[in-house]
Amino acid sequence: MLNWDVQDVRRYKDKPFEFEEELDLTKELTTRSKEVLDADKVSVKGQLFNDNGLVISDVKIKTTLTVPSTRSLLPVELPVDIRVNEAYNVDSVADEEELEQYNVVIPVDDENPTINVYESVIDNILLSIPSKVLTKKEEEENIMPSGKNWEVISEEDFKSQKEEEHVNPEFAKLKNLFNNNDDKE
Secondary structure, three states: OOEEEHHHHHOOOOOOEEEEEEEOOHHHHHHHOOOOOEEOOEEEEEEEEEEOOEEEEEEEEEEEEEEEOOOOOOEEEEEEEEEEEEEEEOOOOOOHHHHHOOOOEEEOOOOOOEEEHHHHHHHHHHHOOOOOOOOHHHHHHOOOOEEOOEEOOOHHHHHHHHHHOOOOHHHHHHHHHHHHHHHHO
């Protein structure tokens, strides 16, 4: 299940090693993150390329997660459609310049030389969850939480309230007081 021995991948020298699977990762995702309430089947399609001691992965991941709204905690369906590229350093002979061109370079253990795309899929799904998730109604109506004698306001509303506040005239006089002292020196 998305784990391959390095020797199997090396057999594909002239062409990419292609794979396609549909996985049920609900248990793994909900166990690793309290943000995930449920998950549809995960479609994983990709290729592994051999490149001078590196195995390069190009993986497309599609699923739909159910996560809580960041305002109301109501369940929200969040479509996930991401593409992940990683490099696995299988021979430990790649030079520094070559490694710098990749965002993620994963060393492969000499004792157990496997390419583990499974963990990468889970990690990248979790990393793709945005910090702000809203229901359609919250998004369209800009609904903010409130209670007795309190309410949450947006940053824009807060800034506009600050601009509307008038300066206390007594404080304005104090401001000018410091300017006069500078002139006397």
